[in-house]
Amino acid sequence: MSDSPPRRVRVTSPRTVATRAQRVPAAREIDAQTMLGEVYMSSLLRSQLRLALLALAAVGVLVGGIPLVFWLFPDLTSVEVLAVPLPWLLLAFAVYPFLFGIGWLYVRAAERNERDFADVLERS
């Protein structure tokens, strides 16, 4: 029999994971249709809808306002810009680049919204 004491063995608990709070990916919250998933979804929906309504409002006011302005101020009809009548200049030329510009800004912002949504789901 040896009188040297037995080697010390460090005893550790294998169950450290169990004590930590379980993290559920946000995507699974949406899949399970929990309240939290609902919050993620409705925030995406709301931001996209707000963006769409903003774009429509810009078109509604600036293009949709044209008949009202010319109805209230009929004298504007005979105003000429660079020898082109103002109504013709607005409706035949200027309106198209404007519509494209609104569309371009919308697509950029909508894609940014979607990227933010994807980032939030991945980070959590």
Next chain:
Amino acid sequence: MTAAGYSVLGVTAVFVATLAVGAYGWRFSRTTSDFFVASRTVRPGLNASAIGGEYLSAASFLGVAGLVLAFGTEMLWYPVGWTAGYLVLLVLVAAPLRRSGAYTLPDFAESRLESRGVRRLSALLVVAIGWLYLMPQFQGAGIALASTTGTGSWLGGVLVATVVLVNVLFGGMRSITFVQAFQYWLKLTALLFPLLFMVGIWMGDGAVSPASVDVGSGSTPGDAWESPLAGPGEHQLYTTYSIIVATFLGTMGLPHVVVRFYTNPDGGAARRTTLFVLALLGVFYLLPPVYGGLGRLYAPDLIADGRTDSVVLELPARMLDGTLGDLLSALTTAGAFAAFLSTSSGLTVAVAGVISQDVLGRRLGGVRAFQAGAVVAVLVPLGLALASQGLGVAQAVGLAFAFAASTFCPLLVLGIWWRRLTGVGAIAGMLVGGGCAGGAVMATLLGVAPGGWTGALLGQPAAWTVPLASLVMVGVSLATPRRLPPHAARTMVRLHTPEAVQLDRGTLPR
């Protein structure tokens, strides 16, 4: 060679080129998915050209110039509305519609609302709007061929119907995509090239303003020609806004426009395609109004004759002498036929898709059913066009827009953005909207509408039928909360989340 000879040559060249480009696409068309949606692999650039080519119909190519010639600046609201309609489509519908994963409008309605009834009603409306829109294309083809070459007015329609049918039967959507992309650029060239010569002549003549000339009695005087408000009298503002509502909101409900979105690979591509389309339409619509303005100076007799629609076809030959003028007129005639062909092709594919799935699908399968559907989709409106020569081209197209805005616009917008829409609500809204819009325009066409305010309300119904249909849809949906589709939440996830995120999107339709 005579002027008619050049026109025949031009039109023949368009028919041959259409079949040749279509034949190039036939080689790729194998599966049912190829036929319906070109297997959803069309890149944004090609797809946008195809959408532009499909969308610019006879009404855009011939009608806008004719209307501007006759009535002036107020008619510019039509091309502006047809372009702005794509912007509304982009911000409200484009990406979610593609992400819904459905083939046709009835597919979308059924997968979102989980109701067979909504599906059947949508299928009925798609076929009705499609035929309403196809009929004037065939009629316009007949009128254009008759006025340039002197043939019978039935021949143009029959020729266009035949070429469309051949391409659709053999190649489906795959083949049509190439054909339509080619036709956008053909139409743009056909208007732009003659215009370069004509604007040069106009500058040489001292660049007189079209509004400054007096074109005789019975036509619009110069200051009214410059006004951006539609129609005479106290209904001006209402009529103008009603045209704006019908065109801004009607575009998204046209079956041939919507079916194109299913050919994009994903929702993001659908958005970029639509933006591209906005640019292509904006460039194209700069041109027809100039024909209208020049027509007021160089071809004012067309107004008195009531033949304003042929100003695009005749103006080059009138402003330029000799062979060059005849050749350029033949070019615009060829462009007009490209317009008839491309729009009818797109409508035929859309209507055939719905007929084959909802009527023939159970008895025939896949490609066979699609081909049988295409034959029905073309022959019925061709027969209607030959039987009723009276109904105006622009009137029928206007009816289609008001009708689409009053039925499919509320269904799509509420279906995509509002969770509490029910099948019962959608059916009620579409019935009320479609019934009122259809009834109002029928009353105007049959001439039984009274004058004054009632006449104005019936003549341009969209400004009151669209809000009415939407209110009915919302009201009935709120009154039937028990009929809420059981998987509405999952469907909303599918419609709105980007494809890059891994999520349970429920089962895709079919």
